[in-house]
Amino acid sequence: MADHSISEHSKSLPLKLYFGVWATLLILTYVTYRVAYVELGPFNSVVALVIAAIKATLVALFFMHVWRAGEKFIKAVVLASLFFLLLLLGLTMADYMTRPWS
Amino acid sequence: MSMPNVVPQQRFERENYLNQEYGIWSWLLTTDHKRIALLYLVSITFFFFIGGFFALLIRLELLTPAGDLVQADTYNKLFTMHGMVMIFFFLIPSIPAVLGNFLVPMMIGAKDLAFPRINLLSWYLYIIGGTIMLHCMMTGGVDTGWTFYVPFSSNYTNTKFVEAGIAIFIAGFSSILTGLNFVVTIHRMRAPGMTWSRLPLFIWAHYATSIIQLLGTPVIAITIVLVACERALHLGIFDPRLGGDPLLFQHLFWFYSHPAVYIMILPSMGVVTEIIPCFSRKRIFGYSFVALSSIAIAVFGFLVWAHHMFVAGMSVYAGLVFSFLSYAVAVPSAIKVFNWTATLYKGSIRYDAPMLYAFGFLGLFTIGGLTGLFLAALGINVHVTDTYFVVAHFHYIMVGGAVMGYLGGIHFWWPKISGKLYPEGWARLAALIVFLGFNLTFFPQFILGYMGMPRRYWDYSHMPEFQVLNVLSTAGATILGVGYLLPMVYLLWSMRYGKPASDNPWNAAGLEWKTASPPPTLNFEEQPVVTWEAYNYAELDAPPRMQEVPVG
Numbered sequence: 001m002a003d004h005s006i007s008e009h010s011k012s013l014p015l016k017l018y019f020g021v022w023a024t025l026l027i028l029t030y031v032t033y034r035v036a037y038v039e040l041g042p043f044n045s046v047v048a049l050v051i052a053a054i055k056a057t058l059v060a061l062f063f064m065h066v067w068r069a070g071e072k073f074i075k076a077v078v079l080a081s082l083f084f085l086l087l088l089l090g091l092t093m094a095d096y097m098t099r100p101w102s
Numbered sequence: 103m104s105m106p107n108v109v110p111q112q113r114f115e116r117e118n119y120l121n122q123e124y125g126i127w128s129w130l131l132t133t134d135h136k137r138i139a140l141l142y143l144v145s146i147t148f149f150f151f152i153g154g155f156f157a158l159l160i161r162l163e164l165l166t167p168a169g170d171l172v173q174a175d176t177y178n179k180l181f182t183m184h185g186m187v188m189i190f191f192f193l194i195p196s197i198p199a200v201l202g203n204f205l206v207p208m209m210i211g212a213k214d215l216a217f218p219r220i221n222l223l224s225w226y227l228y229i230i231g232g233t234i235m236l237h238c239m240m241t242g243g244v245d246t247g248w249t250f251y252v253p254f255s256s257n258y259t260n261t262k263f264v265e266a267g268i269a270i271f272i273a274g275f276s277s278i279l280t281g282l283n284f285v286v287t288i289h290r291m292r293a294p295g296m297t298w299s300r301l302p303l304f305i306w307a308h309y310a311t312s313i314i315q316l317l318g319t320p321v322i323a324i325t326i327v328l329v330a331c332e333r334a335l336h337l338g339i340f341d342p343r344l345g346g347d348p349l350l351f352q353h354l355f356w357f358y359s360h361p362a363v364y365i366m367i368l369p370s371m372g373v374v375t376e377i378i379p380c381f382s383r384k385r386i387f388g389y390s391f392v393a394l395s396s397i398a399i400a401v402f403g404f405l406v407w408a409h410h411m412f413v414a415g416m417s418v419y420a421g422l423v424f425s426f427l428s429y430a431v432a433v434p435s436a437i438k439v440f441n442w443t444a445t446l447y448k449g450s451i452r453y454d455a456p457m458l459y460a461f462g463f464l465g466l467f468t469i470g471g472l473t474g475l476f477l478a479a480l481g482i483n484v485h486v487t488d489t490y491f492v493v494a495h496f497h498y499i500m501v502g503g504a505v506m507g508y509l510g511g512i513h514f515w516w517p518k519i520s521g522k523l524y525p526e527g528w529a530r531l532a533a534l535i536v537f538l539g540f541n542l543t544f545f546p547q548f549i550l551g552y553m554g555m556p557r558r559y560w561d562y563s564h565m566p567e568f569q570v571l572n573v574l575s576t577a578g579a580t581i582l583g584v585g586y587l588l589p590m591v592y593l594l595w596s597m598r599y600g601k602p603a604s605d606n607p608w609n610a611a612g613l614e615w616k617t618a619s620p621p622p623t624l625n626f627e628e629q630p631v632v633t634w635e636a637y638n639y640a641e642l643d644a645p646p647r648m649q650e651v652p653v654g
Binding site: 073080081084087088091092094095096098099100 | 289313317321349350353357404405407408416417418419420423424
């Protein structure tokens with residue numbers, strides 16, 4: 001059963017793709033670095049976070065094999081993780097967005 | 103494989119997981135979930151007594167109002183290391199890594215966990231983390247409090263915070279791996295017929311616990327890394343002078359550490375849910391409510407963290423939201439308590455030691471939970487923040503709840519684990535001593551806290567009227583210590599001299615009782631097939647009927 005799933009993965013994701021994703025991650029890291037030197041005001045953080053989110057998505061989809069994962073279980077795990085991340089961010093914002101002094 | 107009938111009667115010892123192999127390497131390199139559970143049992147007991155030693159010193163210091171036994175700095179280290187050891191190296195792994203490891207595969211009819219090698223890896227990570235923690239303690243220790251709040255931990259303390267942080271970071275991965283193993287095992291390895299609605303509620307509780315371990319623990323790992331980065335590299339994450347926010351630390355820390363309380367209490371609830379039906383000889387009342395309330399606690403547990411921060415400078419709106427949500431998390435806990443009580447109703451109750459611990463759990467957890475509601479109320483929280491009221495509250499949950507359940511579970515499954523019966527009289531006595539010692543230790547602390555005694559002070563000589571209650575508390579701690587030492591002595595004794603246990607000495611429901619005591623390495627001689635509902639005590643106790651023979 002284990003062998004079966006490994007061969008499935010290697011069939012669906014050729015080695016080239018891994019290197020492609022890796023190269024994209026490096027490029028995005030470089031972009032983050034360059035953008036940090038461009039004055040965008042509050043949008044510096046926005047751009048950095050968007051790039052970081054794209055990178056995290058790439059890692060999850062390809063390196064963690066969520067892309068084309070046939071199983072509902074894996075999808076459920078991914079969705080649950082995102083849901084709890086949103087809880088962390090959302091409820092923390094319940095504090096940060098409502099502080100009268102900041 | 104099956105032995106001829108005559109063999110067991112000649113006291114021939116059946117091959118089991120304990121006698122299959124001998125030698126140190128057969129333990130250190132084992133992938134058998136039962137042996138790993140015993141490795142964990144020995145290791146967490148070791149850390150329990152280290153943490154207990156710190157507690158003893160704290161109580162001795164508070165015996166007199168003056169700070170006379172240790173100095174203030176030493177006292178700070180004592181309560182810090184008591185907390186860190188007890189939480190990260192005893193309570194978090196206690197039931198999941200010992201009883202959960204031993205029982206999860208057996209209860210669902212599997213041969214082992216889904217990833218046996220990862221299971222062993224989790225023990226090694228625990229040991230590596232524990233060794234670093236020991237080294238940290240022996241070479242100066244750490245004084246940040248177990249909560250290691252910034253800016254003290256990031257900018258000011260000159261004790262070994264980074265080393266303690268690394269120890270907790272590594273032990274955290276051990277916890278994540280245990281959770282991962284349980285989730286996959288429960289999803290994938292249930293025996294034929296073991297549907298979700300037939301799972302023992304111990305499994306539901308561990309499933310819920312595993313969700314928290316998987317989703318919460320990485321957050322504290324990240325938090326530790328961030329504090330270490332700020333300390334070593336002066337990155338501006340929590341320090342306002344560098345553009346950071348100190349409350350961000352508390353948000354991140356409690357996002358894990360509040361659900362971590364449920365990592366400690368949910369498995370204990372699972373244990374109690376097994377014990378109460380068995381010693382009441384009744385099916386659990388409201389199976390699906392008890393099962394789903396475990397999941398509800400796991401999810402709601404993530405929504406309440408900032409009730410630790412009401413006086414920290416959070417916005418008032420956030421305080422209101424978190425106060426309300428904290429009340430909400432009490433609902434699933436109360437559902438459980440009502441269902442356990444309803445299970446007892448009209449049961450034929452037996453007062454064996456596991457049941458005494460379960461009763462202890464019921465009462466103490468209820469007190470701990472209800473005082474949690476006091477603390478969730480914004481106004482009262484302001485009054486009792488950082489007083490002994492809080493200390494008493496969480497010890498009622500963690501010691502009165504989690505440790506009571508742990509000891510009850512150890513006694514309940516001891517015949518299965520060791521193949522021997524423990525001495526029942528001694529065990530009942532120990533349960534009674536633990537209950538009395540516990541209440542004498544921690545009930546006075548509620549009063550002390552309400553009167554205004556702050557926690558984490560080593561000297562209260564300006565308030566000598568607090569001494570009486572502190573003396574009671576210290577006396578209680580001594581009794582509690584005896585209550586904890588007793589089981590260790592007689593359980594070890596019983597491994598050698600105890601009477602051999604039958605496969606099912608309690609006549610309990612559950613697959614783990616349908617295999618030998620102690621079980622064979624692969625748990626079952628034949629793949630079990632489940633055709634009955636969980637907790638079918640009515641069927642178990644029904645008088646045997648004549649087997650119907652088809653006519654013709």
